[in-house]
Amino acid sequence: MMDDSTMKIDYAPYDDATQTLRQIDKYTPSATRVPSAPLIERPLTLSERTGPTELVSKWNVGKLDLCRLAPDSPRALGQLIHVTGRVTDEDGAPVSSVVMEIWQANASGKYIHELDDHRAPLDPNFTGQGRLVTDEDGRYEVFTVKPGAYPVLYSGWWWRPPHIHFSILGTSWMNRFITQIFFPGEVLNEKDLLLNGVPSRDVRDRLIFKPTDTVMGDLSYIGYQRDFVLRGHRQTPELP
Amino acid sequence: MKQIVSPGCTTGPFFPVDFSDGSEDLSQRNGLAAKGQHIILTGHVLELGGKPARNMVVEIWQADASGIFRHPLDPRQQDCDPGFWCWGRARTDADGVYRFTTIIPGAYEDRAPHINVAILGIGLTRPLVTNIFFDARADVVFECVPAELRSRLLAKPEGDGVYRFDVILRGENETPFFVE
Numbered sequence: 128m129m130d131d132s133t134m135k136i137d138y139a140p141y142d143d144a145t146q147t148l149r150q151i152d153k154y155t156p157s158a159t160r161v162p163s164a165p166l167i168e169r170p171l172t173l174s175e176r177t178g179p180t181e182l183v184s185k186w187n188v189g190k191l192d193l194c195r196l197a198p199d200s201p202r203a204l205g206q207l208i209h210v211t212g213r214v215t216d217e218d219g220a221p222v223s224s225v226v227m228e229i230w231q232a233n234a235s236g237k238y239i240h241e242l243d244d245h246r247a248p249l250d251p252n253f254t255g256q257g258r259l260v261t262d263e264d265g266r267y268e269v270f271t272v273k274p275g276a277y278p279v280l281y282s283g284w285w286w287r288p289p290h291i292h293f294s295i296l297g298t299s300w301m302n303r304f305i306t307q308i309f310f311p312g313e314v315l316n317e318k319d320l321l322l323n324g325v326p327s328r329d330v331r332d333r334l335i336f337k338p339t340d341t342v343m344g345d346l347s348y349i350g351y352q353r354d355f356v357l358r359g360h361r362q363t364p365e366l367p
Numbered sequence: 368m369k370q371i372v373s374p375g376c377t378t379g380p381f382f383p384v385d386f387s388d389g390s391e392d393l394s395q396r397n398g399l400a401a402k403g404q405h406i407i408l409t410g411h412v413l414e415l416g417g418k419p420a421r422n423m424v425v426e427i428w429q430a431d432a433s434g435i436f437r438h439p440l441d442p443r444q445q446d447c448d449p450g451f452w453c454w455g456r457a458r459t460d461a462d463g464v465y466r467f468t469t470i471i472p473g474a475y476e477d478r479a480p481h482i483n484v485a486i487l488g489i490g491l492t493r494p495l496v497t498n499i500f501f502d503a504r505a506d507v508v509f510e511c512v513p514a515e516l517r518s519r520l521l522a523k524p525e526g527d528g529v530y531r532f533d534v535i536l537r538g539e540n541e542t543p544f545f546v547e
Contacts, residue, residue, distance in 0.1 A: 140546050147374050147492040156490030159415035160536045166546045169511040172478055177438035178428060179454035217370050230383050238381040242422060256383040292379065294386075300428050300483055301547075303494055307376040324492060325374050333374055356370040 135362045136216075138171060138301040144326055151324035171301065178299040182226045183260050191229065191259040193271040195252055203253035205234025205272030207348040210336070214265040214295060216302075216359040221265030228294040229269055230256040236275030236287075245277050270348070276315055288315035288322070295357065302357040309335045310351070375494075378487045382424055382458075390456040393427075393469040399450030403432025403470035408499070408522065410533040411463045412486060419463025420536060423488035427455045427467060434475030459488075471501055479506035486534060496547045499532050508545075516543045 150157045194203040214222040232238050232255070237247040239255045253272065261267050271291070279285040288309055295304040309322055316322055316335070325331050339350035394401040408427075412420040430436050431448040438444060438453075447453070457465040472480045480501050485494040499522050500509055509517060519542055522530040535542045 141372060141493070145371050145374060147376050149492055151492070154490070156414075157492065158490075159418075160420065160488075160490035162495065162537050162541055162544050164541055164543065166544050167511055167513075169508045169545050172507065173436065173441060173476070174428070174430070174478055174481065174483060174508075177436040177440050180439070181437050181452070182454065185452070215370060217372060219368070219370055228383075228386055230381065230386075232381075240381040240384065242380055256385065292382075294378070294382075300485075300496075303426070303485060304373070305375055305378055305487060305494065306373060307379070321376055321492070324376075330374050333371070334376070355373045358372045360369065 136176070136299070137360045137362045138299070138358050139360070141358065145330055146325070147321070148324045148326065151320055154320045154324065175300045178301075178303070179296055180224070180298055182296055183224055186226065186258055188226065188258045188260050191257045191269040193229070193231070193254045193257055193269065196254065201252050203233065203250050203272050205250075205253075205275075207270065207346070208273050209268065209270055209342070209348050209350045210291065210353070211266070211268045211339070211350065212353045212355065214261050214267065214355045214357060216357055216361075218361055220361070221261070221263065222297060222357055223261050223263045223265050225261050225298060226258055226296045227261060227267055228256070228258050228296075229271075229291060231271065231291045232274040232277055234272050234275050236277030244280055247275070247277065273310065276313075285318075285320060286315050288313040288319050293355070295355065297357050297359075299359070302359055304355065304357055306334065306355075308353050311335050311338060375492065377489060377492050378424060380422060380489050382487070384458065387424065387456045387458040390452075390454070391467050393429075393452040393455045393467065394450075396450050396452050401432065401451035401470050402448050403451075403473070405468065405470055405528060407466060407529045408469055408482070408532060409464065409466040409529065410531050412459045412465060412534045412536065413463060413538075414490075414536050415538040417535075417538065419459070419461075420488065421459055421461050421463055423459045423463070423465075423486055425457045425459065425465040425534075426485045426487070427469070428483040429453055429469065429481070430472040430475060432470050432473050434473030434478075477507045479504045479509065481506065481508070484534070486536070494547055495536065495544045497534075497542055497544045501530070511545075512543050519543055
């Protein structure tokens, strides 16, 4: 919830030790696109401290199920999974009512995208993308299928391990957040340039889902969980 | 206890095209036309060697014509122009060109008219952020940029309401970017 104290939120610069490297060896696009000059420091004004909270009303968002086009339609091919988690700020307070965008490859490792040249089949029952809004406790959930791995054709060797993309349009311009989350125990994780573009094992673990429950019944699925911490720390008010 | 901020990562090449559709035009909302001077804001996103960066995502955030943001922190939020979206998103085409229909934002407090820009896409593990200005008047953020580089943050009027702002990610005439 927003209140007067929101103005006192501190957005310290990202700690590089906890983040993906800007330039990753062998990830060639970073060599031609990451600026060479140092980033410039600036004061944070109202312009940076505000952000597109209005998007919740702009987009038609509801419960998210990527595995079918409509509630009574056939299900997409692949292993059904239920992904859940919670979005908080650095103080552990829920980040509620923000838009989360999710996209991924289908079970064959094929994206619905004009630039995907991988010769794998599309799945007519898989939407591959969608939006949701975090609830009052910052929680999100989505039914989907486990994505397939796919080759990065220009590289000649690099196969991307299964992963799901997340984009969060937070409450301020300062906490725009985009990431990719991987699955535990995948052989391809060991050589992935992006997953290994983070400096420590501890940080890498934050890019990997935790397996949760396995559910059996009319709907049987495997659960995966990943919480997200967005930047933003409420400053302690100074004593008079 | 203070939590560790989650690591981000690149959007990669397959950010859904649908996610940009309909967000290039900020100038119409709820069936109303935005107040203020309507403009086309367009330009190239270029990588090293002046090569076009195709399929990049460009996001903008700006105040309305009166310098008001539709956000709870803005004390004038209630007066924000109902015909204006303060946020937009576009994707660069095969020539690296993006294009928004928007308005020139109003000034407020210590800020001159400006538009926040974020560039996302292949090669960028973190969004690159900067500001577009329309003239060189006093502004607390503009003045953080070394004087000889400030002209690179000015949108250039080309007539008929078109303003050009090229984003040079790396190389000659590189765009100044801010700590995100």
